[in-house]
Amino acid sequence: MTKTAVLLFLLFFVLFFSCRKEIGKPFWDTQLLAPLVNSSLDINNLLPDSILQANADSSLKIVFQNDIYNLSMDTLFKIPDTTVRQIYTIPFPVTFIPGQQVISNSQSETTYNLQGVQLRTTTIKSGFVHYQIKSLIKERTNYIYSIPCAKLNGVPFTVNVSVPRAVGNLAGVYDQTYDLSGYIFDLTGIYHNKVNTLYTSSSAMVDSLGQPVLINNTDSLIINNTFHDIIPSYAKGYFGQKTFDIGPSETKFALFNRIVDGTLQLEDINFNLKIENPIGLDVRVYFNNLSSINSRTGNSINLSNSIIGSATNIDRASENGWNVFPVVANFPLTVSNSNIKQMIENLPDKFGYSMQLIANPLGNISGSNDFIYSDKLMKAQMDMEIPLSLVATNLTLVDTMTLNISNSGNQDVKSGTITLFADNGFPFDAALQIYLLNDANSIVDSIFANTNTIDEAPINSNLRVIHKKLTKIAIPINENKMNLLYNTKKLMLKIKFNTSAQPAYIKIYSEYTIDVKLVADFNYTVQLK
Amino acid sequence: MKRLFILFFILSFTTITKAQIATIFADDFIDSAKTHIGICGNYDLNSNAFTTSFLAKFYTSGYIGTDLKNSVLSRVKNINRVGANFNYGIYAAFKLDSFNHKKNVSAFFSIRDRFHFDAQFSKDLYKVGFYGNSQYAGKNANFNDFSLNMIRYQQFQIGLFSAKLDSAARWGIGLSFLKGGQYLSLLAKKAELFTSEDGQYIDFNTDLYVAKSDPAHKGFGAFNGYGASVDIYFEAPFQTRLGDSKLRVSVADIGFIGFNKQTLTLKQDSLFHYTGFKINSFYDLQDSTIGNTSKDSIINSIAPLKKQSFSTTLPAIFDLTFETHFNKHFYLIEGIRNIFNGNYKLMAYVKGNFYFNSGFMLSTTFGYGGYGNYIYGIGIAAKLGKDAVVYAGSNNLEGYIMPKKTCGQGAYITLVKQF
Numbered sequence: 001m002t003k004t005a006v007l008l009f010l011l012f013f014v015l016f017f018s019c020r021k022e023i024g025k026p027f028w029d030t031q032l033l034a035p036l037v038n039s040s041l042d043i044n045n046l047l048p049d050s051i052l053q054a055n056a057d058s059s060l061k062i063v064f065q066n067d068i069y070n071l072s073m074d075t076l077f078k079i080p081d082t083t084v085r086q087i088y089t090i091p092f093p094v095t096f097i098p099g100q101q102v103i104s105n106s107q108s109e110t111t112y113n114l115q116g117v118q119l120r121t122t123t124i125k126s127g128f129v130h131y132q133i134k135s136l137i138k139e140r141t142n143y144i145y146s147i148p149c150a151k152l153n154g155v156p157f158t159v160n161v162s163v164p165r166a167v168g169n170l171a172g173v174y175d176q177t178y179d180l181s182g183y184i185f186d187l188t189g190i191y192h193n194k195v196n197t198l199y200t201s202s203s204a205m206v207d208s209l210g211q212p213v214l215i216n217n218t219d220s221l222i223i224n225n226t227f228h229d230i231i232p233s234y235a236k237g238y239f240g241q242k243t244f245d246i247g248p249s250e251t252k253f254a255l256f257n258r259i260v261d262g263t264l265q266l267e268d269i270n271f272n273l274k275i276e277n278p279i280g281l282d283v284r285v286y287f288n289n290l291s292s293i294n295s296r297t298g299n300s301i302n303l304s305n306s307i308i309g310s311a312t313n314i315d316r317a318s319e320n321g322w323n324v325f326p327v328v329a330n331f332p333l334t335v336s337n338s339n340i341k342q343m344i345e346n347l348p349d350k351f352g353y354s355m356q357l358i359a360n361p362l363g364n365i366s367g368s369n370d371f372i373y374s375d376k377l378m379k380a381q382m383d384m385e386i387p388l389s390l391v392a393t394n395l396t397l398v399d400t401m402t403l404n405i406s407n408s409g410n411q412d413v414k415s416g417t418i419t420l421f422a423d424n425g426f427p428f429d430a431a432l433q434i435y436l437l438n439d440a441n442s443i444v445d446s447i448f449a450n451t452n453t454i455d456e457a458p459i460n461s462n463l464r465v466i467h468k469k470l471t472k473i474a475i476p477i478n479e480n481k482m483n484l485l486y487n488t489k490k491l492m493l494k495i496k497f498n499t500s501a502q503p504a505y506i507k508i509y510s511e512y513t514i515d516v517k518l519v520a521d522f523n524y525t526v527q528l529k
Numbered sequence: 530m531k532r533l534f535i536l537f538f539i540l541s542f543t544t545i546t547k548a549q550i551a552t553i554f555a556d557d558f559i560d561s562a563k564t565h566i567g568i569c570g571n572y573d574l575n576s577n578a579f580t581t582s583f584l585a586k587f588y589t590s591g592y593i594g595t596d597l598k599n600s601v602l603s604r605v606k607n608i609n610r611v612g613a614n615f616n617y618g619i620y621a622a623f624k625l626d627s628f629n630h631k632k633n634v635s636a637f638f639s640i641r642d643r644f645h646f647d648a649q650f651s652k653d654l655y656k657v658g659f660y661g662n663s664q665y666a667g668k669n670a671n672f673n674d675f676s677l678n679m680i681r682y683q684q685f686q687i688g689l690f691s692a693k694l695d696s697a698a699r700w701g702i703g704l705s706f707l708k709g710g711q712y713l714s715l716l717a718k719k720a721e722l723f724t725s726e727d728g729q730y731i732d733f734n735t736d737l738y739v740a741k742s743d744p745a746h747k748g749f750g751a752f753n754g755y756g757a758s759v760d761i762y763f764e765a766p767f768q769t770r771l772g773d774s775k776l777r778v779s780v781a782d783i784g785f786i787g788f789n790k791q792t793l794t795l796k797q798d799s800l801f802h803y804t805g806f807k808i809n810s811f812y813d814l815q816d817s818t819i820g821n822t823s824k825d826s827i828i829n830s831i832a833p834l835k836k837q838s839f840s841t842t843l844p845a846i847f848d849l850t851f852e853t854h855f856n857k858h859f860y861l862i863e864g865i866r867n868i869f870n871g872n873y874k875l876m877a878y879v880k881g882n883f884y885f886n887s888g889f890m891l892s893t894t895f896g897y898g899g900y901g902n903y904i905y906g907i908g909i910a911a912k913l914g915k916d917a918v919v920y921a922g923s924n925n926l927e928g929y930i931m932p933k934k935t936c937g938q939g940a941y942i943t944l945v946k947q948f
Binding site: 033035036045421 | 591592659661663665666731803805808
């Protein structure tokens with residue numbers, strides 16, 4: 001009976017714990033009302049990638065810069081990979097004693113063909129020399145290999161190497177690659193009267209700890225120097241008189257990337273076409289064409305200005321030590337001297353260009369003192385200032401956003417209403433729509449049943465905003481749409497702007513903001529974790 | 530353990546099981562003056578708000594539907610209680626030859642694992658937790674006087690008591706060393722949640738105190754602190770015109786546990802004004818931006834927890850009974866019971882012990898108070914052979930009988946062998 005009682009007691013505990021098993025995850029529905037996000041957005045938040053600056057009256061302007069073309073060192077010249085092969089033989093059999101020289105300071109020049117470019121000196125940014133010796137001498141030989149014209153901190157490139165003895169007809173081989181980064185090469189040759197020419201020097205002797213060795217006329221020494229992947233950081237000489245036809249080509253223009261529809265009229269625009277020459281090289285430039293291209297509409301507008309088709313000489317840069325003083329040529333394009341306003345109002349996504357550059361149009365007038373730094377490139381760029389005084393008519397911006405709403409088991413938002421509170425301080429209204437995209441970026445559904453418009457702020461007679469205006473937009477999301485959102489990875493935001501008081505130009509001031517708040521009232525399933 | 534804690538928060542527990550020390554004085558069918566050993570265990574749970582059906586669904590997982598939530602809502606009052614206890618252990622008692630030149634003194638020791646949970650919460654807290662805050666648009670949800678305590682510790686107790694003499698009073702005292710395991714305490718004297726009419730902001734005004742033992746050490750083996758407690762028992766027989774009577778009074782668990790410096794504490798008296806996640810651009814309006822803010826970092830930013838040592842007093846149990854022996858077959862016991870520092874409501878109860886023969890007793894209990902409302906219990910004491918007795922039963926049957934309307938449930942069992 002006592003045993004039975006003990007068993008009963010134990011059973012009590014066993015049952016208690018076994019019934020617990022793994023505690024599950026109960027879940028239940030709740031109706032939650034809570035703000036999700038809030039923000040106070042100024043124009044900077046609406047126009048990403050742009051640089052906004054405020055004028056004295058706090059009105060804003062867009063300052064934007066776009067490169068058109070960069071002239072690199074490669075365009076002027078490129079140092080090719082080169083192999084120099086030297087073969088040494090003894091005309092008749094001689095016995096060499098240990099320490100006796102076999103080759104004495106044998107120098108060899110290599111001249112590059114750089115197609116009109118005559119370099120006198122260059123600094124190596126990166127590059128290598130591959131040094132290989134094949135010896136048929138039956139004793140170890142020691143070599144001094146140097147490039148006297150290549151110096152690093154004033155010390156010529158020199159290496160001492162030892163080549164093993166040949167065994168039968170099997171040559172002793174030495175094979176090594178050396179880094180030449182940072183070396184300054186004098187390319188005027190042994191006697192400093194050439195261009196594009198470097199030279200090397202080799203000496204060889206029988207190992208002083210070896211044995212006397214008989215060297216026959218068949219016991220050759222073959223030395224291969226291969227200079228490869230040489231990229232200069234600096235070069236000096238005469239770069240030749242060359243003509244470069246650039247384009248027709250296109251360069252991307254990102255400022256209006258998100259605009260997909262509508263028109264934009266600008267009150268003013270300041271545009272400057274700039275060429276900066278940091279190369280010690282005279283240049284003559286011909287602009288053949290500059291065009292504003294809107295790929296979406298297919299509309300293209302060519303620049304109308306006196307620089308098109310005219311020759312412009314740009315003087316060479318100067319250097320003082322390592323300091324370079326570039327020469328800048330500016331070509332201002334204004335509303336009065338060009339059709340630049342129409343070109344920008346075309347809302348281009350790229351600019352087309354075609355031009356011709358003539359290097360050293362007057363020949364070698366620098367006494368072979370042209371210079372170039374690899375990190376200082378001649379570039380043509382557009383600088384523009386666009387005062388935000390505008391008329392926007394159905395100006396439609398589109399952008400995509402990634403979405404990753406986690407759907408963890410039963411813990412989900414089932415359905416509900418999201419309310420957008422927009423307190424708009426801008427003098428334009430904004431019609432808003434958000435689309436759900438599939439993996440192929442095709443629209444599968446929209447958040448709003450109809451397009452909803454955020455009202456414009458009221459303005460006074462000076463066309464300035466008096467106060468903000470609140471718009472409340474309810475976005476019902478049923479269970480089907482919510483499920484669709486869970487499976488959506490991308491959203492497309494589409495906003496259509498119309499400025500107030502059209503056709504008057506409306507200025508955008510730095511203090512203008514829109515306060516946005518999203519409030520959710522949704523059925524949420526709580527699940528304990 | 531976290532889920533267990535949440536479970537116990539939702540569950541409700543109560544008991545009128547004897548205070549720990551009183552178990553040792555049990556003398557039905559045994560002579561407590563003799564050497565005896567016992568093993569015992571009990572659990573109890575009760576609430577004046579939750580129902581057994583609700584808790585069963587919560588415990589076994591699954592969807593808690595509106596009907597089930599509504600069944601609890603109909604019971605929920607402005608102030609609601611939940612409570613739980615789970616204890617098990619062993620003890621031994623033996624008579625000393627003499628103690629301070631006195632005969633009839635026995636010594637005892639016991640080792641127990643103790644768990645206690647209790648909480649007090651408002652109706653609004655239940656409604657917000659299980660229905661959401663949408664119904665409170667433009668209104669305050671009142672969570673004031675929210676209180677929650679959970680403690681687990683191990684107890685090593687030694688003590689003395691006077692051996693049984695029919696005509697004399699008995700006494701007992703036990704001193705305990707306590708090993709602190711887990712502890713959690715939340716106290717919000719003030720806690721109000723205001724949801725604006727249009728949901729544009731939520732204000733949470735709270736005066737909150739939190740203490741939580743080292744979360745890196747949990748379970749039976751956790752040693753996060755130590756403390757001491759004392760139990761006292763007194764029994765006085767006397768005669769009434771109805772028959773032999775006894776007055777019993779016991780207090781148990783008068784003590785404290787000091788938790789170590791790894792205890793996380795928070796004292797916060799603040800108004801939190803929430804207007805949503807702040808974003809800086811339309812293009813931040815995506816889950817990757819919003820969702821990356823972890824709950825822990827939010828909690829830590831608005832309510833930074835501080836590590837420091839912390840001491841807490843134990844929930845102390847007071848029990849007072851008056852026992853009348855009407856005849857050798859029927860004893861009637863009236864009693865009151867309270868747990869101090871445990872969100873407990875004073876309980877009054879009556880208990881009838883029916884002695885069918887020299888080896889079997891049936892008891893029934895009826896009471897009101899504690900963590901629930903009305904309680905009903907039944908138990909037995911039975912001799913197992915010559916020198917062993919089993920005490921078993923439940924002081925809370927109502928949750929088993931009416932699971933959709935009540936909550937209380939519990940069970941106890943003690944097996945004693947005397948030598």
